[in-house]
Amino acid sequence: MxxxxxxxxxxxxxxxxxxxxxxxxxxxxxxxxxxxxxxxxxxxxxxxxxxxxxxxxxxxxxxxxxxxxxxxxxxxxxxxxxxxxxxxxxxxxxxMRNFMSRSVDVSTDENILQGPKDGLSENIETSLNLIRNRYKRKTLLVESHFVGNDSNIKLIVLFDETLAETTTLATLKEKLSQLQMTILQSAGQLQKNLIHNKFNLFPLFLTTERPDRVVKNLAEGKIVILLEGSSWGLIGPVTFFDFFKSMDDTVQMPIIGKFLLTLRYVALLITLILPALYISIISYSPDVLKVQFALLVAGSRMTVPFPSYIEIMFMLILTEFLIEASIRLPKTISPTATTVGGLILGQAATEAGLVANVMIIVISVVAISNFVVPVNAMHQAIRIIRYPLILLASFLGTIGVVVGLLALLAYLCSLRSLGKPYMKLL
Structure with missing residues (x-):
């Protein structure tokens, strides 16, 4: 040979x-x-x-x-x-493998004030070492799988055999066995192919680069997937509420942790429904506002030539441009370019009479509230959901907002993460 x-x-x-x-x-x-x-x-x-x-x-x-x-x-x-x-x-x-990867580095995308700072590595053995050193139980099992028709990428499935449900584990193994992929390079790509439904908006797996989050979820009976070449792991099954928890919550005093968690849910409601509520109230139900506030809003919109839904769509799309620019630009100029660009655009649009002063406040509150959500995959989904709610508010007013929220709740209740209800409270 x-x-x-x-x-x-x-x-x-x-x-x-x-x-x-x-x-x-x-x-x-x-x-x-x-x-x-x-x-x-x-x-x-x-x-x-x-x-x-x-x-x-x-x-x-x-x-x-x-x-x-x-x-x-x-x-x-x-x-x-x-x-x-x-x-x-x-x-x-x-x-005699020579795998080139970063050494154990600081977690950069899941920042916390207290707790461990290290993150998972692209080297699957290094990541497993970090997890084993924190989860010292003999019941922690590691199973290897190979996926990708051409790349044949190695991934490992971690679970506590005394805590993980056998039906959930069987569901995951069935999904892994059905994967038909040419190339697999990231945990996000793996998640997309495990979900199968390309129209699904919400993440059904929690992605993390923190070993302490992995260990916490293993202790709760969940399953973790680590992929060779990716410094992110997948955790499942998860619920909608798991995406609003930070690792800081586990080290803070209980009252402080609950307060911060409440702030995140308030931020969720604000970023999700405030643009639609603004349209429905300004265009259909201004009588619900106090007279002084209604006159203030009407006065700020005197020079605006567009209806409220075009005004808010215009500003939201500009905000999306700024977010994308901040991600794609080089790190050395990204903060300056996006901050200056946002200030100039907002000021110029207000002075030109294209948008109202109140609108700038609304968009700023919506943008800030969106980033209060600690998991990136979730606030990306929320960014998209806002637009159907805005359209419903434009045509049906407050009733459209209510109908849209009920439809969203029904959709969330229909989702399953590895066979488990997505909206399960406990």
Whole structure:
């Protein structure tokens, strides 16, 4: 077996060695193997070994050795960082993998005031080490799976066998077995394919880069998925309310934690319904406001040539532009460009009479409230839900807002995360 199909790859190496009338041949990809380890553990040891039988016995002392019977199996192992050693007409596979990843770093996207600062790593062994050191129970089980038709990416499923429900675990394994993907590179991509419904707005798995959040959810009987090459893990099953919890809640005094959680739900209501309520009240029911406030709003809109729904849609879309710009621009100029841009646009639009002063306040409150939600995937869903509510308020007024909220509640109640109700309170 000479692996003729791989010879055109410049990083594929074939190295032959002979001693005492026995010969070995090494096949590997230099780009994914540690050549220093190959020289030290395989080549140097070969020259210190007296016979082929002794060397074969030495190879079988490696914890992850295996015998490959076909060329396809051997190629698959080599692409995963293994060295194939041809000896005595056998193809023995030994891992000499060189996985380039960050060291344990600070969690950057899930900030907390107190508690651990470290985050998961792209190296799945490093992430597992962080979790094992925090969750020291013999009941924590780790199962390996491989997904991706071409990439054959490794993922591991973690769960406490005494706490996780067998039906939930069976549901997840069935979903993993049905995955048909060419390439898999991130936890978010995995979540999208596990959900199957491309029109689903709300995340049915909780994504996290924090080992302490992983451990907390394992202790609650949930299942965690770690993907090789991604520093984010997936947690399921989850409920809608899990996305409003921060790890700070577990270290704060109970009253403070409850207060902060209440603030997040208030922020949710504000960012979700305030634009629609503004339209319904200004356009259909201004009599619900006090006379002084109604006159104030009417006075601020004297020069505005558009109805309220066009005014608010215009400002919301500009806000979306600023959010996207803050994400895509280089980090060195992003804060300055978006802050200055927002101030200039808001001031210019008000002075030109395109939008009312009250509208600027409404949009600012909505934008700030949206970012109070601690999990990014959830406030992205909320950003989208606002627009159907605005359309309903434009056509039906306050009744449209109520109908839209009832429809949203019914939709949330119909969702399932690994077979569990999404709106379950406990």
């Amino acid at each position: 000479r692996f003729e199909s791989l010879q055109k790859n410049e990083d594929f190496l074939t190295r032959e060695f002979e001693k005492n009338k026995f010969t070995i041949c090494l096949y590997y990809f230099a780009s994914v193997c540690n050549e220093a380890d190959i020289f030290k553990k395989l080549i140097s040891t070969f020259y210190r070994t007296e016979s082929a039988a002794d060397y074969e016995t030495y190879l079988k002392s490696f914890p992850n050795w295996s015998v490959r019977s076909s060329e396809a199996e051997a190629i698959e192992k080599m692409l995963d960082g293994h060295v194939i050693i041809s000896i005595h007409e056998q193809m023995i596979s030994v891992s």
